[in-house]
Amino acid sequence: MAKDPKKLEQVGEDFLADRSKVKTVSHEFPFPPEVVWAALLDGETWTKWLPITRVEWTSPQPFRVGTTRTVWIGKQVVDEYFFAWEDNKRMAFRFDRTTLPVKAAVEDYQVHETENGCRLDWYFRVKAPFLLGPLISGQMTSGLKKGLPQLEAYIRDNPAKFGVG
Numbered sequence: 001m002a003k004d005p006k007k008l009e010q011v012g013e014d015f016l017a018d019r020s021k022v023k024t025v026s027h028e029f030p031f032p033p034e035v036v037w038a039a040l041l042d043g044e045t046w047t048k049w050l051p052i053t054r055v056e057w058t059s060p061q062p063f064r065v066g067t068t069r070t071v072w073i074g075k076q077v078v079d080e081y082f083f084a085w086e087d088n089k090r091m092a093f094r095f096d097r098t099t100l101p102v103k104a105a106v107e108d109y110q111v112h113e114t115e116n117g118c119r120l121d122w123y124f125r126v127k128a129p130f131l132l133g134p135l136i137s138g139q140m141t142s143g144l145k146k147g148l149p150q151l152e153a154y155i156r157d158n159p160a161k162f163g164v165g
Helices: 033-041 043-049 132-157
Strands: 023-029 054-057 068-073 076-086 090-098 104-114 117-127
Touching (some): 023 132, 033 104, 033 117, 043 054
Antiparallel strands (some): 023 117, 054 068, 068 076, 076 090
C-alpha cells in the first residue's frame, strides 16, 4: 500500500540563502538556453536523464510562479510548487508534499547563456531527520552529475523535439 504524501515546510528563496547548506552541480551544454529550457519543460524528458518514472505538470501553460507539478520516483511521489520562474532562465521549486523522508527541500535550475551554448546550474537544499539530509543531498548531487551529460546526449539525439537545428 502506497504512503500518502505529507505536507512539508513552505520554504522558498530564503531557504537557499545559506549557501553553505546548498549543493551545486553545473553542466555546459553546446546548445542555446531555449533548447535546454525546452527539454526542462518536457515531462517525458526528465525520465530519460534522472531516475524519475513520471512527470505531470498539474498547472496549465504558460508556466510561471505558482505552477505545480507532480513527479514520481519509483513508488515515491513529490508534489512541487514553483516559487521562481523566468522563461529560458530559471525555475525553482519547493517540495510541497511528498512521501520522501524530508521536512523541506528546494531545487533551483538556472540556465545561463555562454559563448558556446549555455550552462545549467542546479542548486539543492534539503532538511531531513537525523543523517538522512546528507544522504539525500549526496544522492541528488550524484544523480545530477551523472544525469546532465545524459540530458545533453538525449537533446543531441532528438534535435527536432527541442528545436535544435
